[in-house]
Amino acid sequence: MSVTLRSELVAAVREKTALLILGTGVTLSATRSHELASWTGLIRHGVARIQDLRPTVPKRLLQDIERLLRDPTADNLIVAAERVTALLKEIPGGQFDKWLRDTVGKLKLQDTSLLQSIRDLKAPICTTNYDTVLDDYLDLSPITWRDGAQLQVALRGESKAIAHLHGVWSQPESVVFGYGSYGDAIHHGYSQALVRALSALHTVIFIGMGEGIKDPNFAGITKWLKSALPDNTSPPVVLLTESEVKRSYDDFTARGVLPLSYGVSHDDLAPYLGDIAREASSSKPGEPRSLTWEEVCGYLGRLFNRLYRDYQPDIVVAMSGPGNFAPAYCMKHDTNDTPVVCAVTFPSRMPKSISEQQFLTAAGAAGWIHQRTSRWDIYLPNVINYLPLGTKILLFDDRVVTGEAQRRMALLLTSKGFEVKRAALIIHPQVEHEMDYYELALEGEYYFPWGGKLGRSVR
The missing domain is CATH 3.40.50 (Rossmann fold)
Known part of the structure; x- marks a missing residue:
């Protein structure tokens, strides 16, 4: 390269x-490699259409086209395509136009x-x-x-x-x-x-x-x-x-x-x-960026390809409920049924609400893994405790701003003998050096389809 x-x-x-x-x-x-997206596939379909519409076409003409396709150089494909075009245009009823409509005109994303x-x-x-x-x-x-x-x-x-x-x-x-x-x-x-x-x-x-x-x-x-x-x-x-x-x-x-x-x-x-x-685009603050569902889905599909080219985790851990969409949608592309578990995250504030207190008591009794940062109390499901040493864990969030939560959780899980990598859909440029996988590095404000400023608050 x-x-x-x-x-x-x-x-x-x-x-x-x-x-x-x-x-x-x-x-x-x-x-996804539809045959009509290629020259050879399109020419072969044209031959089949000619045979269907003009059964009296001389066999030698079609045999010549097939011979050209067996050695698909640029020159041979040019000649084959010209012959298919000419034969279709000879048939009454605008058959060349209809053939285009029924082939490349019907390709679907x-x-x-x-x-x-x-x-x-x-x-x-x-x-x-x-x-x-x-x-x-x-x-x-x-x-x-x-x-x-x-x-x-x-x-x-x-x-x-x-x-x-x-x-x-x-x-x-x-x-x-x-x-x-x-x-x-x-x-x-x-x-x-x-x-x-x-x-x-x-x-x-x-x-x-x-x-x-x-x-x-x-x-x-x-x-x-x-x-x-x-x-x-x-x-x-x-x-x-x-x-x-x-x-x-x-x-x-x-x-x-x-x-x-x-x-x-x-x-x-x-x-x-x-x-x-990403490298060519500016990460300087500017006008707030609103990401559409279409954009987000494209980014996550691309992120999945990068992940599974390099890492292939045994388990994916979503870092919070609000941030769960990104890893959940990303893993919809997975054919290996890699499990995705979700952490439960609360702001590190006092006093705790009654529902939060009840959950913390239950989580502690069940042996959930607790990690505290300057802003968050994070609880991982206790299934993590039963994974074998060396398990490949991917910490995944929709966005990472300071990186503290993922950083602390990665250190904790690494100390337990797991292999850990970190991912997010969007990160702040200041944490770019420590993230393993991400799609966008943005310094300004941005809005996910499911949230507001920095993907969370109401816009």
Whole structure:
């Protein structure tokens, strides 16, 4: 993993000079690898539709397409896609348009983790995909190469739109499916709009292009970039897994693109982009930030991926009742049924209420673990006492401000022979160095959907 390239990406995002170009890997992630999100899957479906609508189609034509798919290079996929397009358009009744609607037009969002990370980069977005899964999630309008002046505005991030470089399913006349170069399908004004936008933005980041060498869209864009911006001092960067970098480094650099590893598996991409977004964003106090349910769910899905990539706890301890939502929702992604237990937390104040006194008496009799901080009295369920030595415990809260409560509890549990790590959805920057897992470091005020200031009081 190149430290230099990564720092340049952080700077580009911070300085708002980055342009994201998203490939099929993004839609594959969002739809949990739906076959129609890939070129080969889409072409095979097109072949099946042709056979259904035109049973007299010469077998040799379909056999030629199948032969091309068995060796899915960019050139072969281009030829196969062109043949599918031509055959569908020959059938009366607008069958190519209907096929787009019934395939990419019906892809549904299944996983928001990567899309949330892309959203947090706050950079203008282009995509080579024909679907609108990302557009719908971000509530952005699709702009295509046919939209003229609007395209440049979208590429500069000055409108609520996503630029679909090869068209969008809802505008079939815009779909460029199978052309090997921009010159075959895109007018001169389009190229000029890209040149002006890229000259201002500088840094192009390819995301979801892991199979870029085999992706006709990627091949076309990189060829165009190399010819349109030959003296670009900030060459495009493509984000890949470690194995993809090792396997295809020379092929990518030959295209004028610098590969950068984001991790071992595709699951590492969302956390990697989330880290870049976090480092690029300011943590200074400003206007209060209100997080939506959609944002929170995306953050927690991403946090789960990071947790289970690195740690995989045996038990999760929610630090309080009010803070229980974050760990409970985060663990809904868990397929291992990792237990989540909740601490009971009271303010360290006197006098105690009658109900609190009754609970403290019962908790003490049952052997609950008690930890006192300057502000809180925390009680952990006594099941902790019966866990075997070495049990991996994750202390998890919705937010950590001073870190005292988690810090003291971690020391107490470590002294009992457990392995302990700490997590939170949001932390104050002053405790960043001591937290193992978190999503946002915010210094100012923020509001969860279930609470007010700092996620708790009424706004």
